[in-house]
Amino acid sequence: MNLSSLQQEFVLHFGEMGSRWGINRTVGQIYAVLFLSDVPLNAEQIVDRLGFSRSNVSMGLKELQAWNLVRLKHLPDDRRDYFTTPEDLWEIVRILVAERKKREIDPTLSKLRELEMRTVDSEADRHAHDRLSELRELIELLTGWYDDMNRLETDRLKQLLALGSKLQKFAGADILSLVGRRTAKDKTPAGKEA
Amino acid sequence: MNLSSLQQEFVLHFGEMGSRWGINRTVGQIYAVLFLSDVPLNAEQIVDRLGFSRSNVSMGLKELQAWNLVRLKHLPDDRRDYFTTPEDLWEIVRILVAERKKREIDPTLSKLRELEMRTVDSEADRHAHDRLSELRELIELLTGWYDDMNRLETDRLKQLLALGSKLQKFAGADILSLVGRRTAKDKTPAGKEA
DNA sequence: AAGTCATTTCAATAATTTCTGAAATAGCAT
DNA sequence: ATGCTATTTCAGAAATTATTGAAATGACTT
Structure with a gap:
């Protein structure tokens, strides 16, 4: 590995962590x-810095591109592809989450909604159905919140x-009335609004 | 697989998703x-429902226990171990995140802090150092927020x-002053407070 | 259109992870 | 202690995933 010890340590750590998130180490x-x-x-x-085969790097870059995690650049009078990550770390977070x-x-969510349509016969399926329904609601609340936050500028x-x-003391009463109360159930489903 | 089609479909989907999150399908x-x-x-x-080997199930349950994701129960006059997941889905989310x-x-975070201590020689390392520092700050902001939210009751x-x-219009001025302004930098580092 | 350079594809190999059956362990009852 | 049942361990087999080198593709230059 042709990297300073600072960089090498981070690279190794990051590869390790990545592999716990279903991203391969390379x-x-x-x-x-x-x-x-x-x-x-x-x-x-x-290739030079990491010592992987050229083809492995090519595949890795392709995967990163599929995830939108790297940007392709070109330098004048050089037809090779150059890659960077976004300057702004918040941009990276947004991409990752998206x-x-x-x-x-x-x-x-689609699967849960589809399964909720099914008619239920047994007692056990009744309970399973309820669990799926609860799970869908929870995911909807979380994604709704995320959509909301994602609309804000970074600052x-x-x-x-x-x-x-800090705001929660107010959320119960004062502010809710100022803002106009709106609970999760009122929300348009995730991804359905402009 | 000895499961109703409703359950079977969810189980298969969930196994699939799990494997994208570094959790094995089984x-x-x-x-x-x-x-x-x-x-x-x-x-x-x-074993009966999923058709895996007994030992595989044993290992899987052990792993789920290590993750705190299942609870062990005992039935009267039965010395076998019985397992459940928490009733409350929010409890599950809390455990997962924790x-x-x-x-x-x-x-x-430890690794980033350790690397930030290093003295930097080259130009490239200067930049790398700055990136690590930015990343640490971002993670600290997010974990600080999480610690905060985690203290709230579920409701x-x-x-x-x-x-x-919704509250963001207020966050800029009105409420900040009511609440007493406190930015990320003032916060005690994650995990350091009572 | 032949040559050069960059990238990608792909089949094979290598490495890793998952899964299994058999054996070991552990707890309890007789 | 012996037998019975439940669980765990573990080494090898099976399956999956990662990695490579060689060949193919593509794109630009002369």
């Missing part, structure tokens, strides 16, 4: 190298997060 | 069966989530 390491780099890198440079939502949450979002639960 | 399916069941189940019953935080976020939490970003 892809995680490629991402970490790009994340730390002050300049865009091409595939050959990544992609996981798209791939995991949305299909799960507002940071403010709100930093405030944490 | 373990995901075992969890799903327990999640849907209206009564506690013992290992043999899970465990992932413990296993992934906390070690990453308050649901209220706040349902409210979403």
Whole structure:
């Protein structure tokens, strides 16, 4: 590995963590190298830094592109592809959440809704049905909240997060009335509004 | 698979999703069966429903216990172990987040803090150092917010989530002053307070 | 259109992870 | 202690996933 010890340690850690999130170690390491780099890198440079085969790096980059996690750049008079990660870390978080939502949450919601349509015969299925229904509601509340937060500019979002639960004393009464009460059930389903 | 089609479909879907989150398919399916069941189940019953080997189920249950995701029960005059998932879905969410935080976020924070201590020589490392620092700050803001929310009772939490970003108009001025302004930087680091 | 360079594909191999059956352990009752 | 039942361990087999080198593709230049 052709990296400073600082970078190498982070890259290894990140690869390790990635593999606990269903991202393969190699892809995680490629991402970490790009994340730390002050300049865009091409595939050959990544091969050099990490010591993987050229084809492995190519596949890793393809996967990162499919996840929208890297941006492709071009340098003048150089036809190789260069890659970077977004400057803004909040942008990275937004992309990550959006992609996981798209791939995991949305299909799960569809499946839950589909299963809720089924008519139920047995006692056991009655209970199972109720559990699925509860789960769907919970996911809807969370994704609704996420959609809401995702609409905020980053600075507002940071403010709100930093405030944490400070506002909760008010949420019960004062502010709710100021704002116009609106509970989860009133909300348009996730992804259905402009 | 000895399950109603309703249950079977959910179990398969859940196993699939689990495997995208670094949880193995089998373990995901075992969890799903327990999640849907209206009564506690013992290992043999899970073997019957899913058709895995007894030892595989034993290992899966052990892993779920290590994650705190199942509860062990005992029935009178029966010395077999019976398992359930918490009734309350919010309890499940809390456990999941707490465990992932413990296993992934906390070690990453330590690693980032450790790397930030390093003295930096090259230009490239200067930039890498800055990126790590930004990342640490972002994670601290998010975990701080999480700690805050986690302290709320479930009903308050649901209220706040349902409210979403509604409060943000106020967060800028009015309420901040009422509440006493407190930004992320003032916060005690995650896990350091009572 | 031949040559060069960059990237991708793909079949094979390697490595890792999951799963199993058999054996070991553990607790309890007689 | 012996037998009975429940659970766990563990080494090997099976399955899955990651990685590679070689060949194919594509795109640009001369």
